Each structure stands twice: as structure tokens, then as C-alpha cells.
Amino acid sequence: MTWTPTLAAGREPLHERLLAALARDIETGALPPGTRLPAQRDLAHAAGLGLGTVTRAYAAAEQRGLISARVGRGSFVAGRAAPPAETMIDLSRNLPPMGRAEALIAQAVGRLQRRPDLITALAYAPRAGEMAHRAAMAGWLATACGLEGLGPEQVILCGGAQQGMALALGAACRPGDTVLCEEATYMGLKPLAQAAGYRLIGVALDSEGMDPAALAAAAKASGAKAVYLLPTLQNPTGRTMSPARRQAIAGTARRQDLWIVEDDVYGLYAGTSRHPPIAALAPERTFFVAGLSKLVAPGLRAGVVVAPDPAGRERILLALEGLYGAGDTFSRMIAAQWVEDGTAEAIARENIAEAEVRLAMALDILGPAAERPGGEASLHLWLPLAELEAERVAGRALRGGVQLTPADSPLVGEGTTRGLRLCLAAVRERGRLEQGLRIVAGALAGREAGETARV
Structure with missing residues (x-):
């Protein structure tokens, strides 16, 4: 398809204005679901933009669930938005398990x-x-x-x-x-x-x-x-x-x-x-x-x-x-x-034991895609990925109902340490954590939620 975006005037960076134009055309129906977008290099040439500007806009659009990318096929307007926030499995907040502290706080106040x-x-x-x-x-x-x-x-x-x-x-x-x-x-x-x-x-x-x-x-x-x-x-x-x-x-x-x-x-x-x-x-x-x-x-x-x-x-x-x-x-x-x-040490020991179980579950589900942390337990887990691929994986996970920390949130400067952080303890139920981890595993494999692995 030939799509020529109309960028609004303003002081925002070009990639943000391109993203806004894309979101607007999707919302108005000018770009219906399933529409194949121009290749990044073609759009950059047609719109007089830098290739990096288009790449950043497409990556941000994918993370927001506006488009989906298929290796060798291109980028397409997504057929459905991310699930509502209240149904999300949140793997973005780095919290300890809360059950034991919650059970004891009333006693402490008393x-x-x-x-x-x-x-x-x-x-x-x-x-x-x-x-x-x-x-x-x-x-x-x-x-x-x-x-x-x-x-x-x-x-x-x-x-x-x-x-x-x-x-x-x-x-x-x-x-x-x-x-x-x-x-x-x-x-x-x-x-x-x-x-x-x-x-x-x-x-x-x-x-x-x-x-x-x-x-x-x-x-x-x-x-x-x-x-x-x-x-x-x-x-x-x-x-x-x-x-x-x-x-x-x-x-x-x-x-x-x-x-x-x-x-x-x-x-x-x-x-x-x-x-x-x-x-x-x-x-x-x-x-x-x-x-x-x-x-x-x-x-x-x-x-x-x-x-x-x-x-x-x-x-x-x-x-x-x-x-x-x-x-x-x-x-x-x-x-x-x-x-x-x-009490503080007892709560901490119980939280550490729970974190150890959750870490083992995550390493088992994600396999070599995850980097084993430098401790017996950890509240967070690192997935080393190239920057653009990290954005794409986060977007697939979001459309599948899993919220991850934005890939660029921890980055300072132009380095080589790039990837996604998973937080393992904010989700209360282990079964729901397992569900979220399997969605992330599918996203790492390039699958959208609901797609099955091909043998």
C-alpha cells in the first residue's frame, strides 16, 4: 500500500509525530486492520524522513499494539488492540511477594x-x-x-x-x-x-x-x-x-x-x-x-x-x-x-523462598532466552535482545495480555546491553505468572497470542 503520512507541526521529535499520524489514521479507518504498511526504507524515501525516524516510529507503534511485524512479510495494521488494563498480567513492577507482610501488618499496628x-x-x-x-x-x-x-x-x-x-x-x-x-x-x-x-x-x-x-x-x-x-x-x-x-x-x-x-x-x-x-x-x-x-x-x-x-x-x-x-x-x-x-527477617526469608520458586519456573519456561541471574533467587529476570527486537517482543506480549517494562526505560546512552526485564513477584498467583511467562515465550518465538507453535 502507498501511505503518505501527514505530520502535524510541533516541537516533538519527528518519530513521535510520525507515530501520532499513524495512530490517527488507524483510529479514523484510513488504515484498516490488516493493511500492509510501506517498508521502512520506502516510507522514509517517500516522506523525506530519515530511516532511523521511521524505524523508531514503527517499533513504538508495535509496542502499543497498533501494528504487528512479520519477518520477511512486513508490517501490518493490527487486527485487535491490547486487552484492557484490568485483565493485564503485569510483569513490569519489581515488587516482592506481599502475602506474608499483608498478613502481619494488622498485628504490627495493634x-x-x-x-x-x-x-x-x-x-x-x-x-x-x-x-x-x-x-x-x-x-x-x-x-x-x-x-x-x-x-x-x-x-x-x-x-x-x-x-x-x-x-x-x-x-x-x-x-x-x-x-x-x-x-x-x-x-x-x-x-x-x-x-x-x-x-x-x-x-x-x-x-x-x-x-x-x-x-x-x-x-x-x-x-x-x-x-x-x-x-x-x-x-x-x-x-x-x-x-x-x-x-x-x-x-x-x-x-x-x-x-x-x-x-x-x-x-x-x-x-x-x-x-x-x-x-x-x-x-x-x-x-x-x-x-x-x-x-x-x-x-x-x-x-x-x-x-x-x-x-x-x-x-x-x-x-x-x-x-x-x-x-x-x-x-x-x-x-x-x-x-x-x-519478623522482618522471617518475611524476607519467606519472600526469598517464593522468589526462588518463581525464578525456577521462569527459567524452565523461557529456557536459553533468559539470562540466569547472579543469585539463588531474584525478583527480576533479564532477556538479552537487540533493541528493535525487544520492542517487538514487548508489543507481542502486550497484545497477548502481558505488560512488560518498556525496553528503553533502563537505558543510558549508546551501549550494547539491550533487552527486556521481567518482574516475577508482582503477580500474586503462580498460575497466572506461568500464563504470563508462556505468553512471553511465544512472543520471543515470534508468535502472537493464540497462535500455536509450528513443528
Whole structure:
């Protein structure tokens, strides 16, 4: 078919305006279901657009379920839209299993009524948090993260690990500074950097995570002030650094005079693959961030930051006072109570066991398409794919009723680490997770939902 799009005027990128024109013509019926679209190179020539512009627009249209692509046949207007949101199997949110925490939260709130210090939760908390809560979280860092020997005076409480990241980077950097990170990174870092005015540069990964040689080269070329990384079960790839790799990263940071922001929210899931954190190897330059969200419950906003020196600690406390005010003492009280009586560890162990079962199911269904993570259990799983193929697989999965994390969400810069992240624990029922994984397996094989494999 000959289709000449009419692009609306505006400041949006060309590929977004081309996508909008395609969506509009599909909605109005100018492009009915089953219509074969022009080849990307032909459309680029006819419309006077770059081939890359057309490629990005087609990929985005496929992910939204507007078109479907067939290798060797071309791209066609889809015959049906994605299922409604309420019926979706959501594999895009990286949450822990919630059942055990939900069963115990009412009991925890009931116990608060009998605490002699309950009324202190109505007052403003100290900047770093109540000392008793800080002592409990120092114990949690030893249990969950392997960061031992901390006194409560070294622990600063915050509203979850995301806020901890913001505080740590704010203490190490100023607006306009460059922050290095994995080239496929935790996606919450990107809006944080945008809001704070940091320039992100992605660093190449290998099978253990961030490559020390690439880190050194990026630091020299950019003059970066800090590096943010997840050494254990890196999000999104699930890769874990060996002890030797952690030593190499620490050594590189020393030679390049980099602050390290170490995010360790998944450490306990690694089991016997867990190693001492980088903060134990380079305590003089590492801001250590952790919390309870991935191990116990995401709504329990009990995060922790450990600064490398008194000056960094004071900058964090100043930011807490000036930007956030007093923290949520009720959440911290429940967190401390659960840590002290062993409930937090019991919930975490149960969640880890469930995550281990789900990971085994996913690896069995997806086979060699999935990269085995660097731990005995993991909340997320990485599917290495070329960038365009990742968009296509996500689109097929979406039309089959499975929501995946957008392929470009974790990407920083022009790297080679590309693929899709699957989150294994947000779906409550194992049977529904299995259904979603089989839809993803079909999407990886190039099948739309309802198509059967050809022998």
C-alpha cells in the first residue's frame, strides 16, 4: 500500500509525530486492520524522513499494539488492540511477594498501641531519625547486606532507598555534575538525575556488571564526580559482582577520585552468591543505600543511608532538614519493631523462598532466552535482545495480555546491553505468572497470542 503520512507541526521529535499520524489514521479507518504498511526504507524515501525516524516510529507503534511485524512479510495494521488494563498480567513492577507482610501488618499496628514510646511518633523526629530506630536498622544492615560493625550514630534514616539515592547523590554532586552508572540501570535513577540536573553517562557491562576498565575510561573522559551502581542482582540484568570485581571497582574509584553510591536493596536474595558490599572495601568514599522495600514491603518506607565521612553525613542531614523535614516515624517504628523481633527477617526469608520458586519456573519456561541471574533467587529476570527486537517482543506480549517494562526505560546512552526485564513477584498467583511467562515465550518465538507453535 502507498501511505503518505501527514505530520502535524510541533516541537516533538519527528518519530513521535510520525507515530501520532499513524495512530490517527488507524483510529479514523484510513488504515484498516490488516493493511500492509510501506517498508521502512520506502516510507522514509517517500516522506523525506530519515530511516532511523521511521524505524523508531514503527517499533513504538508495535509496542502499543497498533501494528504487528512479520519477518520477511512486513508490517501490518493490527487486527485487535491490547486487552484492557484490568485483565493485564503485569510483569513490569519489581515488587516482592506481599502475602506474608499483608498478613502481619494488622498485628504490627495493634502492637503499636501498647508501645510506651507511641506518643513520640506524634512529634517531629530528629533529623537522622530516633536513635532506637537507627540502632535497629544498623542491625538490619548487618543481616541483610553484610555491612557489619556500624553504630547507630552512623545510620541515617530516610523515606526508602529512592530517597536515599537522592540524598547520597546530592551530598556527592551539584547540579550540572556528571554521574556514571550502568548503561542499563535502575530506571528510578533517570528521573532523579533529570530533577537534580545531573548528567548521566552509561558505563559498559559484562557478565558481572559494571566493567572497571570502562569505568576508568568514562571517568577520565567526563570528569565525573560519582558513580551509582548495584553490585548484587543488578537491576535490570540480575548480574552480581564477584569479590574480585568489587575490589577492582573500589580501586578504580580511588584512582579516579570518584564517590561511590552503592545500592544494595537485593543483597539477601543472592544467598550464597552474596559478597561483602563495596562499602566494606572502600568505606572512605562510599555512600551506602538500603531499605526494606524489596525484601519486606514496598509501602514500608524505611530506608537507610550511610555516609563515608562526617562532611557527607552533615550534607545529607542538611538536605533532610531543608527538603524533606521530619521523617515518617510510624513506618520507622513498625520497621524497627519487625527488625528487633525477627519478623522482618522471617518475611524476607519467606519472600526469598517464593522468589526462588518463581525464578525456577521462569527459567524452565523461557529456557536459553533468559539470562540466569547472579543469585539463588531474584525478583527480576533479564532477556538479552537487540533493541528493535525487544520492542517487538514487548508489543507481542502486550497484545497477548502481558505488560512488560518498556525496553528503553533502563537505558543510558549508546551501549550494547539491550533487552527486556521481567518482574516475577508482582503477580500474586503462580498460575497466572506461568500464563504470563508462556505468553512471553511465544512472543520471543515470534508468535502472537493464540497462535500455536509450528513443528
